[in-house]
Amino acid sequence: MVFLLLIIILAVPIAFIYVTIQQLRAEKVDCPVCGRNFRLMNGSHKCPKCRSRVTRTSDGRLIHT
Secondary structure (H helix, E strand, O other): OOHHHHHHHHHHHHHHEEEHHHHHHHHEEOOOOOOOOOEOOOOOEEEOOOOOEEEEEOOOOEEEE
């Protein structure tokens, strides 16, 4: 039981560090709708200002849906 609790306690900081590294490595893009600058994580992310989904296509263009 103590071992399981220890694993859970250590998993939270490891997950936090992983997400932080992913955010630092993500590219900064400008939203094609409102122009706000934000980080595009995993090729697709919602704009924090206008809430439209911005996606990087395979040929490198930004599209919004």
